Amino acid sequence: MRAKALETLLVGKGLVDPAAVDALVDTFSNDIGPQNGARVVARSWCDPDYRARLLADATSAIAELGYSGMQGEHMVAVENSDDVHNVVVCTLCSCYPWPVLGLPPVWYKSPEYRARVVREPRAVIAEFGLELADDVEVRVWDSTAEIRYLVVPQRPAGTDALDEAGLADLVTRDSMIGTGLALSPEAD
Numbered sequence: 001m002r003a004k005a006l007e008t009l010l011v012g013k014g015l016v017d018p019a020a021v022d023a024l025v026d027t028f029s030n031d032i033g034p035q036n037g038a039r040v041v042a043r044s045w046c047d048p049d050y051r052a053r054l055l056a057d058a059t060s061a062i063a064e065l066g067y068s069g070m071q072g073e074h075m076v077a078v079e080n081s082d083d084v085h086n087v088v089v090c091t092l093c094s095c096y097p098w099p100v101l102g103l104p105p106v107w108y109k110s111p112e113y114r115a116r117v118v119r120e121p122r123a124v125i126a127e128f129g130l131e132l133a134d135d136v137e138v139r140v141w142d143s144t145a146e147i148r149y150l151v152v153p154q155r156p157a158g159t160d161a162l163d164e165a166g167l168a169d170l171v172t173r174d175s176m177i178g179t180g181l182a183l184s185p186e187a188d
């Protein structure tokens, strides 16, 4: 409602072209989304050199695949392992890596998620259907005004025969936020 009211006001004052707003919304609805991040993750699973570049300088490594721009200027990739599970939040508002994940889901912006995932990450993650083992360390990354995080989920077992495109199909949006895992090939 607030966004609509703002847009009406800005268009009315001649400060914004409604066609430009439509084009932007269309781009973020159709061209930019988790499929971009999924390609980044799948590449890192297949190419050890790319993985190293991604972990060292995610902004550049992501730009190699053609993804850059607003809300992706300072990217950091955090990789899950058998011992560590990463999850991302913006406690202040709703900062989110648009070039690789598109627009944030409603729950990511909710006050409940933003407050609770910091205090009780295991419980929140469990509510998404992911029960983490007690010996897995959970790291919560709070997005800042500058930095946006991308979780690199673990490559699922039984995927040796899959090519990069097949692997990318297993990488969900939630697995790159940390509220889920990559899909198993049999569950796909």
Ligand code: FE
Pocket (backbone or CB within 6 Å): 090, 091, 092, 093, 094, 095, 096, 143, 144
């Ligand atoms: Fe924010």
